[in-house]
Amino acid sequence: MFDKSQQVLRLEALRKSYNIDQPNEIEVLHGIDLTIGRSDFAALIGPSGSGKSTLLNLLGLLDKPTSGELYLQGKPTRAMEDNQLTAMRGSNIGFVFQFHHLISAFSVLDNVLMPLMLAHGKPNKLAIEKARELLVAVGLEKFIHSKPGQLSGGQQQRVAIARALITDPPLLLADEPTGNLDTRTAAEVFELFRKVNKERGCAILLVTHDPRLSAACDRTINLVDGRIESDT
Amino acid sequence: MSFFAKRWIEANIAISFLREGRMQSLMITVGVAVGVAVIVFITALIQGLQANIIERTLGTQAHIRLLSPDEVNKIAPVAAGTLQLVLEDKRAQRLRSINNWQQVEATLDQLPLLTAVSPTVSGPAFVRRGNALESVVLVGIDLERYQKIIPLAEYLVSGQLRVGADDVLIGSQLAKDLGVRLGSKLRLETGQQNNTVVNISGIFELGVRELDSRYVYLDLKQAQSLLSLPGGVTVIDLTVEDIFTAEEIAEQVARLTSLKAESWIVTNAQLMNALSAQSLSTNMIIVFVAISVAFGIASVLSVSVVQRTREIGILRATGATQQQILNIFLFQGAFFGLLGSGFGSVASYALVWVFNTFGPDLFYIPVSGNLVFMALLLATFTGVLAAAIPSRRAAALDPVVAIRYV
Numbered sequence: 108m109f110d111k112s113q114q115v116l117r118l119e120a121l122r123k124s125y126n127i128d129q130p131n132e133i134e135v136l137h138g139i140d141l142t143i144g145r146s147d148f149a150a151l152i153g154p155s156g157s158g159k160s161t162l163l164n165l166l167g168l169l170d171k172p173t174s175g176e177l178y179l180q181g182k183p184t185r186a187m188e189d190n191q192l193t194a195m196r197g198s199n200i201g202f203v204f205q206f207h208h209l210i211s212a213f214s215v216l217d218n219v220l221m222p223l224m225l226a227h228g229k230p231n232k233l234a235i236e237k238a239r240e241l242l243v244a245v246g247l248e249k250f251i252h253s254k255p256g257q258l259s260g261g262q263q264q265r266v267a268i269a270r271a272l273i274t275d276p277p278l279l280l281a282d283e284p285t286g287n288l289d290t291r292t293a294a295e296v297f298e299l300f301r302k303v304n305k306e307r308g309c310a311i312l313l314v315t316h317d318p319r320l321s322a323a324c325d326r327t328i329n330l331v332d333g334r335i336e337s338d339t
Numbered sequence: 340m341s342f343f344a345k346r347w348i349e350a351n352i353a354i355s356f357l358r359e360g361r362m363q364s365l366m367i368t369v370g371v372a373v374g375v376a377v378i379v380f381i382t383a384l385i386q387g388l389q390a391n392i393i394e395r396t397l398g399t400q401a402h403i404r405l406l407s408p409d410e411v412n413k414i415a416p417v418a419a420g421t422l423q424l425v426l427e428d429k430r431a432q433r434l435r436s437i438n439n440w441q442q443v444e445a446t447l448d449q450l451p452l453l454t455a456v457s458p459t460v461s462g463p464a465f466v467r468r469g470n471a472l473e474s475v476v477l478v479g480i481d482l483e484r485y486q487k488i489i490p491l492a493e494y495l496v497s498g499q500l501r502v503g504a505d506d507v508l509i510g511s512q513l514a515k516d517l518g519v520r521l522g523s524k525l526r527l528e529t530g531q532q533n534n535t536v537v538n539i540s541g542i543f544e545l546g547v548r549e550l551d552s553r554y555v556y557l558d559l560k561q562a563q564s565l566l567s568l569p570g571g572v573t574v575i576d577l578t579v580e581d582i583f584t585a586e587e588i589a590e591q592v593a594r595l596t597s598l599k600a601e602s603w604i605v606t607n608a609q610l611m612n613a614l615s616a617q618s619l620s621t622n623m624i625i626v627f628v629a630i631s632v633a634f635g636i637a638s639v640l641s642v643s644v645v646q647r648t649r650e651i652g653i654l655r656a657t658g659a660t661q662q663q664i665l666n667i668f669l670f671q672g673a674f675f676g677l678l679g680s681g682f683g684s685v686a687s688y689a690l691v692w693v694f695n696t697f698g699p700d701l702f703y704i705p706v707s708g709n710l711v712f713m714a715l716l717l718a719t720f721t722g723v724l725a726a727a728i729p730s731r732r733a734a735a736l737d738p739v740v741a742i743r744y745v
Contacts, residue, residue, distance in 0.1 A: 164739045190660050197658025208653045212355035225658045228344025
């Protein structure tokens with residue numbers, strides 16, 4: 108199936124500055140070295156302003172580092188063009204955001220299929236079947252043809268997780284995925300991440316403020332002032 | 340992935356966005372529809388009007404008239420180095436026959452560019468009845484050939500279409516001025532002391548007062564003898580297939596025959612000027628309406644890009660390329676154009692129908708399928724063009740910023 112020791116992501120001396128060459132230039136990340144393996148279930152924690160979101164954007168290839176190198180599945184990404192980055196992102200990384208971010212004009216099923224449709228056009232039977240299975244796995248088989256607006260926050264977040272998994276990515280990035288859910292729903296969503304990590308062999312990195320959540324993860328990466336203070 | 344598979348999802352997202360923003364889409368579509376309806380209606384109206392004017396003008400004229408070249412004074416050449424001062428009186432242009440016209444006619448009959456060739460002889464005369472004297476233009480025609488130039492049968496109001504053996508056709512206004520009717524006798528007097536008495540066999544009405552009070556059609560041979568041009572013709576009338584090529588064909592025929600060729604375009608320069616000024620103003624209206632439609636689409640899409648910033652960010656994060664985002668908004672522009680022009684075309688058909696049915700009834704406006712097709716094409720293209728700037732902005736959005744946009 109998959110090699111548990113396989114590296115999904117490796118960061119080497121990654122730096123990120125904003126407002127380059129302007130008086131208010133500021134370096135947010137001061138050289139991050141980090142490796143994430145295929146079976147990791149890690150939490151990225153740290154106070155506000157520590158650079159968590161910046162790091163997450165870099166990991167997700169949504170943003171480019173100022174210096175350093177980021178290897179995704181062993182491939183260096185810094186020199187890539189926007190189109191290549193988009194393709195890498197599309198096939199290797201699943202995103203789950205705090206505000207679930209579904210596209211309200213499309214049904215739940217189409218939202219889950221979106222990454223495949225963007226990459227390959229009209230979905231075939233196989234793809235649709237896979238999306239259904241994922242929706243069954245997250246417990247939303249009843250809402251396949253509903254619009255996201257008709258779902259509760261927890262349900263929408265589960266749709267977002269199903270969407271993130273449709274491309275079988277080796278890495279799932281989640282930014283405060285339970286941030287605006289009540290405790291019980293948050294626990295359900297967390298369990299879902301657990302299941303995904305174990306059953307699909309998908310490395311998971313959660314950015315969170317919630318100490319209970321980070322405590323439940325296998326690994327905790329603590330980011331303070333743009334440096335990794337601890338990684339246990 | 341094939342080209343169409345890629346376009347499929349872009350078009351789908353574009354349509355979903357349009358359907359979700361229903362009110363916005365409806366309003367801009369109505370805006371485009373109104374613009375397109377105006378363009379199609381005005382174009383059809385002006386085309387109909389111009390076609391009607393030209394038809395009426397050419398109903399009583401040949402497309403090209405071939406005449407003898409003007410007579411000019413021949414000035415003796417002078418030795419080199421000599422300055423010659425000439426005071427010259429231009430020559431009076433006497434009525435004279437086209438040289439060798441039978442051969443010219445036979446040659447022109449072979450030309451596929453021409454649809455009819457009709458030799459005529461025309462010159463001035465007086466008509467006398469009692470004490471009344473009217474100046475007229477004698478037009479000697481070969482009726483069969485002349486009918487192909489001007490369909491006299493359509494203009495005949497009474498009597499028979501017959502010339503020859505002292506039978507003539509006169510205009511309705513002349514008949515009224517002289518108080519004559521069918522079968523009445525008229526005395527024709529030309530300057531050449533050739534007088535004759537003729538019968539009125541038919542009365543026509545061309546609808547142009549000047550012609551109706553001046554023209555007297557008679558047999559070619561009789562006119563030749565009255566005008567002292569035995570065996571000669573003064574004008575060869577021609578018609579062509581496409582009236583707007585008349586000038587070029589006139590030039591060709593002039594070169595071929597070394598005669599003077601006047602096309603209707605030159606002899607009706609005023610009319611052509613008026614028509615082209617009219618076309619210009621129509622085109623201005625079309626351009627400005629198209630521009631305002633384009634700005635409408637552009638502004639709606641600009642707002643839409645802002646409204647959809649977060650969704651653009653989500654799409655980018657789930658694997659949409661910049662090109663795909665660009666295309667999604669270009670598609671929206673195209674759909675606005677296509678949809679609006681579709682409704683607009685239907686509306687313009689309704690307008691034309693109302694005009695044709697309840698309008699002033701002066702002329703009929705046809706709406707060609709071609710015009711509607713062009714309108715659809717133009718509006719869709721305008722939509723895409725108008726979408727260019729908002730689309731580029733959408734594509735250039737930083738996904739990190741876009742996704743956090745609330």
